[in-house]
Amino acid sequence: MTNDSTPNTPREWRKIGFIGTGHMGQALIQALVEGGRVSPAKIFATNRSPGKLKKVQELFGVTPLATNEELIDKCEIVIIAVKPQDLTSVIEPIASTFLPNQIVISLAAGFSLRSLQKLLPKVKALIRVMPNTPATIRKAVVGYCLGPEASAYGPMMEDLLSPMGLVVHAPEGELFEALTVGCGSGPGFIFELMQYWQEWIEEHGFEPEIARQMVVQTFLGAAQLAVRAEDTPLHDLQERVVSKKGVTAAGLQSMRELEIERALRYSFEKAVLRDQEISRGTAKD
Ligand SMILES: NC(=O)c1ccc[n+]([C@@H]2O[C@H](COP(=O)([O-])OP(=O)(O)OC[C@H]3O[C@@H](n4cnc5c(N)ncnc54)[C@H](OP(=O)(O)O)[C@@H]3O)[C@@H](O)[C@H]2O)c1
Incomplete structure (x- = not known):
């Protein structure tokens, strides 16, 4: 990762990494690329099995990487798109490789900002995103909530997520729960x-x-x-x-x-x- 200051507005976006290119990872990559938000050259990805990684490379021109460590080293924004039950085992072994100025975005349902912070004590800017399956056709309702040290990233998240559909900011707690159930489910x-x-x-x-x-x-x-x-x-x-x-x-x-x-x-x-x-x-x- 470069030592440049952390991206603050979409124009300054540098490299975005996806850990996991399953349904939601792919949907978000597709929306970003087709929505013209980020050049595929700035998107990197890893996946446990190689097939889906090859698919996103072929379809969207993103760069596949062999390890999550490599991805964390390269990217200013890291999007974790693995199943909630895999999140701890995926992140624990690589937690120490994150840098404090990286932005980490988790898509994991039911995984609170507090739990994320425990897993990633070095990272300041933590963000949760809750999409729904119409994201694959860019008709999602996609909610996000910002961790205490990520409050400046609202405009960036709106711009990042808007190609997926309707973007809603919902602080963690009752509002995020209502969004999770009403729209995610x-x-x-x-x-x-x-x-x-x-x-x-x-x-x-x-x-x-x-x-x-x-x-x-x-x-x-x-x-x-x-x-x-x-x-x-x-x-x-x-x-x-x-x-x-x-x-x-x-x-x-x-x-x-x-x-x-x-x-x-x-x-x-x-x-x-x-x-x-x-x-x-x-x-x-
Ligand atoms: N689907 C929904 O409606 C929905 C709605 C809201 C939020 N979400 C959230 O979105 C997240 C992803 O869900 P999904 O439906 O996209 O699941 P998914 O299709 O199973 O995708 C998860 C991907 O993570 C990969 N993976 C697992 N371990 C990994 C590792 N160590 N390194 C790199 N990649 C790894 C898996 O690889 P393999 O190819 O080996 O399986 C799989 O492709 C979840 O946290 C879920 O809560 C989903």
Whole structure:
């Protein structure tokens, strides 16, 4: 790593290293390169197995490195994109090679800034990022929170992450938990609902292929309507579908009687509890 001062604005970005080029590592590399934020020549990566590393080299022109030590030596910004359960074993052996002026960004769900600081006592600027899977098509909601010594890096993070989709700053705690569950896990919950929808349509006689398309287009159409009418409350958009004593009204009344909202809230809170358990290190398998 050079001795130049730590990058502060996107223009000053120098080298960015990815430890892990799985789903999220690849999504972020793709967004950075295709969004024109960083030249591929400034992106370096490692991965445990060689196949994915070769793929990001071929697809995005980033430079593969043989070891994590080499990557830390080269890069001012190090993005850790390994699974949370691997994070400690990946970082512990290389922790002493980090320099105090490096910026370390962790994507690991449930791994708090405090736990990161314990693992990386030498590093001052620690940042957490919470993407979701639509990052792969640059339609993510991606949240970030800044460690106490990283407060100056908000603009840099906004610029770094914006090619992935909507960027939201959320301090660690209740806000970051809500973002983790509502958006990080969100696509998982939405796909659960979409499967119920598809099954019900199929049960009424449609073939699976067209039933799938019908559901996807219904979700997409509703979401795009909401995007177009961004100043309109969601409730008002819903009202446009509902006529008094009509078909939709009957379905909605039943949804409310069955307390679908309560069931969803309960599920979200369960997910928050799990996130808290993982953060505290008290999670049972
Ligand atoms: N997927 C999501 O929806 C989502 C949402 C929010 C946050 N995240 C976070 O994003 C992070 C990455 O998740 P993911 O879904 O991208 O997981 P993933 O696809 O399993 O990617 C993790 C990558 O890390 C590599 N790796 C493991 N040990 C390594 C080491 N010592 N050195 C270099 N690379 C190593 C793995 O290599 P192999 O090729 O050997 O497996 C794998 O390619 C996680 O911390 C997760 O919490 C994911």
